Amino acid sequence: MxxxxxxxxxxxxxxxxxxxxxxxxxxxxGTTLVDLAKCGVAEPATVIDISHIAGLDAIDVGPDRAVIGALAKMSHVADHPQVKSHFPAVSEALWQAASAQLRNMATIGGNLMQRTRCPYFRDPQNFPACNKRAPGSGCSAIGGVTRGHAVLGTSEACIATYPGDLAIALVAFEAEVDLGERKLKVEDFFLAPGATAEQEHDIRPGEVITAIEIPGSAAARRSTYLKVRDRQSYEFAAASAAVGLELEGDGRTIRDIRVALGGVATKPWRARAVEEALKGKPLDEATVRKASELAMAGAVDHGANHYKIALAPRVIARAILELGETA
Amino acid sequence: MTSQTHAGQTIIDPPEDGHFRNGSTNQPSPTTLSLHLTINGETHALDVEPRVTLLDALRERLHLTGTKKGCDQGQCGACTVHVDGERVLACLTLAAQVEGRSITTIEGLADEDGTLHAVQAAFLEQDAFQCGYCTPGQIMSAVACIREGHAGSDEEIREYMAGNLCRCGAYPHIVAAVRQAARELRS
Known part of the structure; x- marks a missing residue:
C-alpha cells in the first residue's frame, strides 16, 4: 500500500x-478504502478520517420517514427496532450483507460509495485494462470469466456488477442521499457506466454524504429483501430483490408494489416495468411470475452470467409471493 | 494525534474553521504520526506511518501476536478484535483511526489471575479448533456475538459467526462452544 x-x-x-x-x-x-489501497486500486494522496465527527451517526426513524446519519454503522441500523418495523427490507438487506465485523465498521454513507467487486477491477497488476480504473484502457472482463458480472445496465466500456445490498432497498423505497448543498434520489446518485465507467456516483470534489432519508410508506412497512447467493452467508448476491407490497382492502388486489434488483446490474436497479404490470392486478402466482419476467427486458449476458437472466425473475417472484403470504 | 514536523512542513489536525485551502495549511505529505492507543486497558505510545493498520501495529510494533493475520483483506476474520466493545477487523482498520477508542485483543480477555473467559473455556472443553490459527479471531467474534444477543440458536450462531473462517473445518465444535458459552453467560 x-x-x-x-x-x-x-x-x-x-x-x-x-x-x-x-x-x-x-x-x-475503511472497509472499502483500506481494502482497495491494499489492492493498489485506490492510491489516495491524503486520507481524511471523518469517523470522529460527532453526531453524524444518529438514526431517527418514524412511520413517515427515516433519517440515517452517514456515519451510522450498518449493524446499528440493521438492529434498530424501528427500522425493523417500518423498513424491514432495509434491515434485512443490511444484516445479509458482509459479516458481523464488517457491519460494525462500515457506515451507511460509506456503503453507498462501495466499489464493485469485479475481480479485474481489483487486480491492476495482472489486468491493467479496466475502464473504471484507467479510462480508455479497455475492459478485461468482456471476454473473461463473467459469472459474477452484470446483465443489465452494461456498456461496451464496463460490465461490472454493483455489489451492494442496502442501496437496492433504498432505490425501491425512493430514498434520497443528502450531500449538504443538494439532495438527490439514491437511484440518480448511482451512474450506469455508459462511456464513463470511472464515474460511479454523482458526487463532486468537496461533497460529503451527511445522511440518507427514506420516506415511509405502506409498501416499505410490508417489505423484504431476498438474497440468493453461492453460499448461504457472507457472500455477494447472485441475484437479489427488494420488494414492498401494499394490498387493497380485499386482501388480494395489489395497490402499490416496489421492486428493485441487486447482483445483476451495474447499479441498483429499479424494476418499474414489473411494478406497473402488477398494480391493480390480483396477487396470484401466474400473474406475479409473468410480470417478473419483464425485469429482464434488454438484458445482455456475457456467457457465464447467462444464468442470472433466468434466476432474477424467480427471485423477484419468490420475494413477492412470500411477502403476500405474510399478514 | 500530535503535530509533526517533516521536511520543513507542519502536519496539523484540521483547523477549527476547516479551511485547508485558504492560506496557512499546505497540502500535507506522508509523515509519521505519534499515536496513543488504549489496548487491553493500557495506553501505548507509538510512531507509525499513516498507512499502518491496527493489525500490523499490534503484531509488529506492540508484539501482541495473539491477533492473527490470515487474508489481510477483510475476508477471514482471524484478526478480529474489539473496538469500544464491538468486534471489528484489525486488518482493515488504520491504527490512526482508533486513537481514543478502547481496544481489546485476545490477550485482554482472561482475568488478571489467569481465569479464562467463559468463551475461552468453552472452546477448550468443546475442542473447538484443530490448528488453532483462526481461534483468537473466533473467540473474539464469539464473545461479541453472545453480547449482541445473536447466539440464540445454532442457526443464528452460524449466521453471525460467518465472518470467521476455519480452514480445518472445526465449525460444528465452534458452534457447540458458542452455544455452551452463551448458556453459561446468560445464567
Missing amino acids: RDFSYLRADSVEAARNAAALPGAMLLAG
Missing part, C-alpha cells in the same frame, strides 16, 4: 474542505 498523509476532520465543514484537496479520499469505516 502506498503511503498517504492523514488528516482527521472533526466537523462536516472541515471534511468538505479537506475533501476538495487533490488526491483526497474520505475514510469512514
Whole structure:
C-alpha cells in the first residue's frame, strides 16, 4: 500500500474542505478504502478520517420517514427496532450483507460509495485494462470469466456488477442521499457506466454524504429483501430483490408494489416495468411470475452470467409471493 | 494525534474553521504520526506511518501476536478484535483511526489471575479448533456475538459467526462452544 498523509476532520465543514484537496479520499469505516489501497486500486494522496465527527451517526426513524446519519454503522441500523418495523427490507438487506465485523465498521454513507467487486477491477497488476480504473484502457472482463458480472445496465466500456445490498432497498423505497448543498434520489446518485465507467456516483470534489432519508410508506412497512447467493452467508448476491407490497382492502388486489434488483446490474436497479404490470392486478402466482419476467427486458449476458437472466425473475417472484403470504 | 514536523512542513489536525485551502495549511505529505492507543486497558505510545493498520501495529510494533493475520483483506476474520466493545477487523482498520477508542485483543480477555473467559473455556472443553490459527479471531467474534444477543440458536450462531473462517473445518465444535458459552453467560 502506498503511503498517504492523514488528516482527521472533526466537523462536516472541515471534511468538505479537506475533501476538495487533490488526491483526497474520505475514510469512514475503511472497509472499502483500506481494502482497495491494499489492492493498489485506490492510491489516495491524503486520507481524511471523518469517523470522529460527532453526531453524524444518529438514526431517527418514524412511520413517515427515516433519517440515517452517514456515519451510522450498518449493524446499528440493521438492529434498530424501528427500522425493523417500518423498513424491514432495509434491515434485512443490511444484516445479509458482509459479516458481523464488517457491519460494525462500515457506515451507511460509506456503503453507498462501495466499489464493485469485479475481480479485474481489483487486480491492476495482472489486468491493467479496466475502464473504471484507467479510462480508455479497455475492459478485461468482456471476454473473461463473467459469472459474477452484470446483465443489465452494461456498456461496451464496463460490465461490472454493483455489489451492494442496502442501496437496492433504498432505490425501491425512493430514498434520497443528502450531500449538504443538494439532495438527490439514491437511484440518480448511482451512474450506469455508459462511456464513463470511472464515474460511479454523482458526487463532486468537496461533497460529503451527511445522511440518507427514506420516506415511509405502506409498501416499505410490508417489505423484504431476498438474497440468493453461492453460499448461504457472507457472500455477494447472485441475484437479489427488494420488494414492498401494499394490498387493497380485499386482501388480494395489489395497490402499490416496489421492486428493485441487486447482483445483476451495474447499479441498483429499479424494476418499474414489473411494478406497473402488477398494480391493480390480483396477487396470484401466474400473474406475479409473468410480470417478473419483464425485469429482464434488454438484458445482455456475457456467457457465464447467462444464468442470472433466468434466476432474477424467480427471485423477484419468490420475494413477492412470500411477502403476500405474510399478514 | 500530535503535530509533526517533516521536511520543513507542519502536519496539523484540521483547523477549527476547516479551511485547508485558504492560506496557512499546505497540502500535507506522508509523515509519521505519534499515536496513543488504549489496548487491553493500557495506553501505548507509538510512531507509525499513516498507512499502518491496527493489525500490523499490534503484531509488529506492540508484539501482541495473539491477533492473527490470515487474508489481510477483510475476508477471514482471524484478526478480529474489539473496538469500544464491538468486534471489528484489525486488518482493515488504520491504527490512526482508533486513537481514543478502547481496544481489546485476545490477550485482554482472561482475568488478571489467569481465569479464562467463559468463551475461552468453552472452546477448550468443546475442542473447538484443530490448528488453532483462526481461534483468537473466533473467540473474539464469539464473545461479541453472545453480547449482541445473536447466539440464540445454532442457526443464528452460524449466521453471525460467518465472518470467521476455519480452514480445518472445526465449525460444528465452534458452534457447540458458542452455544455452551452463551448458556453459561446468560445464567
